[in-house]
Amino acid sequence: MSPENLALKIREKAMGAGFDHCGIVKVDAVAEYALRLEQRVAAFPRSKPYYEFLAKLGTPNAAHEWGRSIIVCTMRYGKYRIPNQANNHIGKLYLYGGYKQPSYSREYAGIAAFDAFLAAEGIRFAKELFGIAPARLCAAKANLGIIRNNNFLYTEHGSWVWLETWLIDRELEYRERPKTLPSCPPGCSRCIDACPTGALKAPFLTDMGTCIARLTYSPSGEEAPEHLRESMGAWLYGCDDCQNACPMNRDRWEETEEYPQLEELSRHISLEKIAEMDEETVSRILSPMFWIIGKDKLWMWKCNVIRAMANSKDARYSGAIRKLCDDGNDNVRRTAEWACRQLGI
Ligand code: SF4
Ligand code: SF4
Numbered sequence: 314m315s316p317e318n319l320a321l322k323i324r325e326k327a328m329g330a331g332f333d334h335c336g337i338v339k340v341d342a343v344a345e346y347a348l349r350l351e352q353r354v355a356a357f358p359r360s361k362p363y364y365e366f367l368a369k370l371g372t373p374n375a376a377h378e379w380g381r382s383i384i385v386c387t388m389r390y391g392k393y394r395i396p397n398q399a400n401n402h403i404g405k406l407y408l409y410g411g412y413k414q415p416s417y418s419r420e421y422a423g424i425a426a427f428d429a430f431l432a433a434e435g436i437r438f439a440k441e442l443f444g445i446a447p448a449r450l451c452a453a454k455a456n457l458g459i460i461r462n463n464n465f466l467y468t469e470h471g472s473w474v475w476l477e478t479w480l481i482d483r484e485l486e487y488r489e490r491p492k493t494l495p496s497c498p499p500g501c502s503r504c505i506d507a508c509p510t511g512a513l514k515a516p517f518l519t520d521m522g523t524c525i526a527r528l529t530y531s532p533s534g535e536e537a538p539e540h541l542r543e544s545m546g547a548w549l550y551g552c553d554d555c556q557n558a559c560p561m562n563r564d565r566w567e568e569t570e571e572y573p574q575l576e577e578l579s580r581h582i583s584l585e586k587i588a589e590m591d592e593e594t595v596s597r598i599l600s601p602m603f604w605i606i607g608k609d610k611l612w613m614w615k616c617n618v619i620r621a622m623a624n625s626k627d628a629r630y631s632g633a634i635r636k637l638c639d640d641g642n643d644n645v646r647r648t649a650e651w652a653c654r655q656l657g658i
Contacts, residue, residue: 319434320487323384326430331423332386332477334468336455337487339382340480343454346371346447353518360522373446373480377439380480384438385451387458387466388420391473391566396579402621403582403603404526404551405473409572410602417573424477437482442604448476456489462497462516463504463555469494471565472556498560507558509544525552529617530605536616536644539651547621549587549614550603578602584625587618588633612642619645623652631658 314322320337327335350364350371374380390409399408409418431438439445449466452458458468465472469492497516505513512524521527525545528537529552537545545552556562581587581598590599596608606613619637622630635658637649 316483316485319483320485322434323431323436323485324487327384327386327427330427330430331420332388332427333470333474334387334452334457334489335384335487336386336452336457336489337382337384337481337485338451338454339484339486340374340380340446343371343373343383343447343450346450349450353521356514356518357520357522360520363521363527367447370444370447373439377480379437379482380439381484382481382486383446383451384479384481385446385448385455385457386477387452387468387474388477389468389470389474391470392569393572393575394568394570395566396575396582398579398582401547401553402549404548404553406475407551407603407605408575409475410604419573420475431479431481438479440477440479444476444478445480446478448478451478452476455487456491458492459494459496460517461504461559461561462501463513463559464517464519465556467494467561468492471562472559473562473566495561501560503558503560504555507554509546509552509554510541511544513555525554530603530613534610534613536648537620542620542651543624543655545620546624549582549617549621550606584618584622584630585633587614588622588637590614612640612644615640615642615645616648619648619652623655626656628656631656634658 323337324335347368350368354361354364369375373383390406393409395405395408449460452466453460458466461467466474466476468474505515510523510525512520514520523541525548528541528545529548529550578598590611592611595611595614599614600608615637619634622634634649634652634656637645638653640646640649
């Protein structure tokens with residue numbers, strides 16, 4: 314089969330698997346990613362370790378020398394009902410994250426079918442849970458959408474889209490016709506103004522060190538620094554503020570479908586309930602969907618909950634916070650003591 318026909322076949326299968334868009338770019342197309350990371354490190358030297366974690370995305374064939382191209386696909390999630398309990402506590406992307414882990418979602422099944430197709434075609438591929446290549450950059454290069462000032466990729470569905478990448482051993486290319494999406498309006502800075510910690514400093518310039526999303530599930534396992542806790546508000550896992558504020562996301566979310574099992578899961582998403590959870594319950598209920606906080610990081614959930622309780626200034630949480638001052642984990646105890654100071658209890 315000619316490379317052109319194989320690229321078309323891959324795209325056709327991706328669309329059949331439920332993706333909205335699919336493109337293929339050669340690995341060289343992501344070479345500029347390293348430069349983008351360097352610019353961020355220069356702007357935020359203290360956050361250097363977090364960018365080092367991302368560096369391997371810019372050279373996906375360093376670990377897989379056979380890699381030639383990257384398939385990148387997008388899939389809309391801004392169609393699912395948003396449970397009230399989770400709103401402004403859990404970043405919306407993660408509520409519908411079953412496409413990555415549990416096997417009950419339609420998305421997960423579609424992606425598994427696409428993987429099986431690649432294998433059946435004899436195409437060697439690699440993918441990773443956190444992505445194998447800079448997905449937003451690949452998607453923009455393949456004309457699947459545009460990256461806006463808040464760094465998110467937007468398609469006609471706004472920024473509420475999942476992205477998935479595969480490194481493959483074939484030299485292929487497929488670009489969609491360039492989108493006619495409008496640029497960010499001149500002078501618009503709503504995303505920057507909405508960022509509670511000031512992590513989004515300027516267009517395309519986010520400080521990972523102070524971004525709430527990273528702070529809530531820090532893979533390096535630190536407590537959020539005291540000076541940022543108040544501005545982190547009620548977020549427990551992720552943060553949507555710079556996407557929620559964006560006019561290009563207006564009317565791009567239509568709650569037309571239920572996401573499987575989310576109703577049941579959302580019954581457990583309450584500050585009081587998470588404050589009381591033990592390791593087994595977190596591992597069974599929260600971890601399958603919110604997997605970035607490891608199963609053994611019960612303390613991280615509790616610190617996030619205590620901070621959200623303190624920031625609510627709601628006196629009904631005083632008892633729970635006091636109780637957590639006696640928690641067996643140092644991080645939890647310290648955060649609870651901080652909350653007591655904040656609330657004068
Ligand atoms: S996710 Fe939240 S903290 Fe991070 S840049 Fe956006 S608004 Fe700021
Ligand atoms: S809020 Fe304004 S500047 Fe920011 S991404 Fe949206 S349109 Fe662009």
